[in-house]
Amino acid sequence: xxxxxxxxxxxxxxxxxxxxxxxxxxxxxxxxxxxxxxxxxxxxxxxxxxxxxxxxxxxxxxxxxxxxxxxxxxxxxxxxxxxxxxxxxxxxxxxxxxxxxxxxxxxxxxxxxxxxxxxxxxxxxxxxxxxxxxxxxxxxxxxxxxxxxxxxxxxxxxxxxxxxxxxxxxxxxxxxxxxxxxxxxxxxxxxxxxxxxxxxxxxxxxxxxxxxxxxxxxxxxxxxxxxxxxxxxxxxxxxxxxxxxxxxxxxxxxxxxxxxxxxxxxxxxxxxx
Ligand code: ATP
Numbered sequence: 001x002x003x004x005x006x007x008x009x010x011x012x013x014x015x016x017x018x019x020x021x022x023x024x025x026x027x028x029x030x031x032x033x034x035x036x037x038x039x040x041x042x043x044x045x046x047x048x049x050x051x052x053x054x055x056x057x058x059x060x061x062x063x064x065x066x067x068x069x070x071x072x073x074x075x076x077x078x079x080x081x082x083x084x085x086x087x088x089x090x091x092x093x094x095x096x097x098x099x100x101x102x103x104x105x106x107x108x109x110x111x112x113x114x115x116x117x118x119x120x121x122x123x124x125x126x127x128x129x130x131x132x133x134x135x136x137x138x139x140x141x142x143x144x145x146x147x148x149x150x151x152x153x154x155x156x157x158x159x160x161x162x163x164x165x166x167x168x169x170x171x172x173x174x175x176x177x178x179x180x181x182x183x184x185x186x187x188x189x190x191x192x193x194x195x196x197x198x199x200x201x202x203x204x205x206x207x208x209x210x211x212x213x214x215x216x217x218x219x220x221x222x223x224x225x226x227x228x229x230x231x232x233x234x235x236x237x238x239x240x241x242x243x244x245x246x247x248x249x250x251x252x253x254x255x256x257x258x259x260x261x262x263x264x265x266x267x268x269x270x271x272x273x
Contacts, residue, residue: 012069012070012072012073012079013069013073014066014069014070014073015070015073015074016030016070016074017202018066018070018202019063019066019067019070019202020191020195020196020197020198020199020200020201020202020227021191021192021194021195021196021198021199022063022067022188022189022191022195025067025186025188026067026070028186029054029067029070029071029186030071030074032050032051032054032184033051033054033071033075033113033161033163034071034074034075035075036048036050036051036161037050037071037075037076037077037111037113037159037161038074038075038076040111040156040159043156044156044157049156050156050161051161051183051184052151052154052160052161052162052180052181052182052183053151053161053162053163053164053176053181053182053183053184054161054162054163054164054182054183054184054185054186055119055163055164055165055166055169055172055176055177055182055184055185055186056068056163056164056165056166056186056188057165057166057167057168057169057185057186057187057188058167058187058188058189058190059167059190059226059266059267059271059272060167060226060228060266061226061227061228061229061266062188062189062190062191062226062227062228063188063227064117064165064188065081065115065117065165066227067163067188068081068113068115068163068165069115071113071161071163072112072113072115075111075113076111077110077111077112077113077159077161078106078109078110078111078112078113079112079113079115080102080105080106080109080112080113080114080115081114081115081116081117082098082099082102082114082115082116082117083116083117083118083121084116084117084118084119084120084121084122084123084143085118085121087099087121087122087143088121088143093142095122095142095143096142096143096146099122099143099146099147099150100146100150102114103150103160106160107158107159107160110158110159110160111159111160111161112159112160112161113160113161113162113163114160114161114162114163115162115163115164115165116147116162116163116164116165117164117165118165118166118167119164119165119166119172119176120166120167120168120169120171120172122140122143122144122147123143123144123147123172123173123175123176124140124171124172124173125171125172125173125174144173144175144176147176148175148176148181151176151180151181152180152181162182164176164182169185189272190224190226190267190271190272191225191226191227191230193219193220193223194219196218196219196222196225196230197215197216197219199227199230199231200215200218200219200230200234201215203230203231203234203235204234204251207234207238207251208249208250208251209250209251209252210250210251210252210253212252212253213251213252213253213256214253218233218256218260221260222260222265223265224265224266224267224268224269224272225263225265225266225267226265226266226267228266229263229265229266232263233256233259233260233263234256234259236259236262236263237251237255237256237258237259238251238255239259240254240255240258240259241255
């Protein structure tokens with residue numbers, strides 16, 4: 001079957017203003033990913049080569065995936081996503097074929113942003129296979145070689161930017177960080193108090209909040225919560241309001257307090273040190 005039949009121009013719907021905090025990081029990604037994709041012809045005229053790859057690293061749940069989706073949305077690029085861990089297959093060659101196929105789809109739907117989550121699962125340093133679900137060095141090497149070959153073939157005219165993410169940057173094979181591959185490595189930190197406040201504002205946008213809800217106070221009391229944890233907290237507060245009275249449409253402070261009692265932050269001090 002022809003590959004063109006399966007190409008679905010996936011457009012991401014996430015915009016930059018749905019990401020709380022991370023002001024400087026968002027600006028950087030706009031400059032190095034969004035602008036070159038959006039203004040590809042101007043960049044080509046000026047002889048500026050866009051980056052082929054950006055590696056995002058940082059603790060889970062802190063918006064690496066969401067940043068890649070926002071970059072795609074803002075630059076009107078198609079968005080393709082693949083997880084390194086899912087490429088380990090018991091069938092010989094299946095993972096490499098899927099990886100090549102995704103690059104092919106991204107080429108056909110260009111301009112595209114190809115997001116590779118858990119890239120450490122395919123680009124683990126040799127001998128350090130703590131994160132290799134297959135435990136099979138040969139599979140790993142073939143996947144890594146395929147990824148390197150695809151990245152090396154990304155001429156500016158191809159119109160693909162690869163954004164990869166990992167929680168374990170220290171195990172990434174140095175070959176991926178050579179010039180012309182992932183030339184930019186960016187740390188995506190957990191939210192600070194102001195960031196948590198902005199995330200809470202975003203995650204409660206669709207809610208009617210009682211006058212007793214002080215999001216700043218909630219932000220102050222949620223140290224070590226990730227963006228994903230805060231999203232879960234807001235969801236649970238909404239559920240608590242519904243359980244209490246399914247005719248009410250207001251979420252009060254007590255609903256957040258009960259939600260907080262049953263939630264734990266995902267981060268520990270050692271993860272962000
Ligand atoms: P993982 O490493 O587990 O894949 P991640 O860093 O890619 O996580 P996301 O998947 O982008 O994190 O975020 C998880 C959820 O948390 C998303 O649904 C997103 O809406 C929310 N979230 C995380 N960070 C933020 C943020 N800064 N602003 C708004 N929402 C956020």
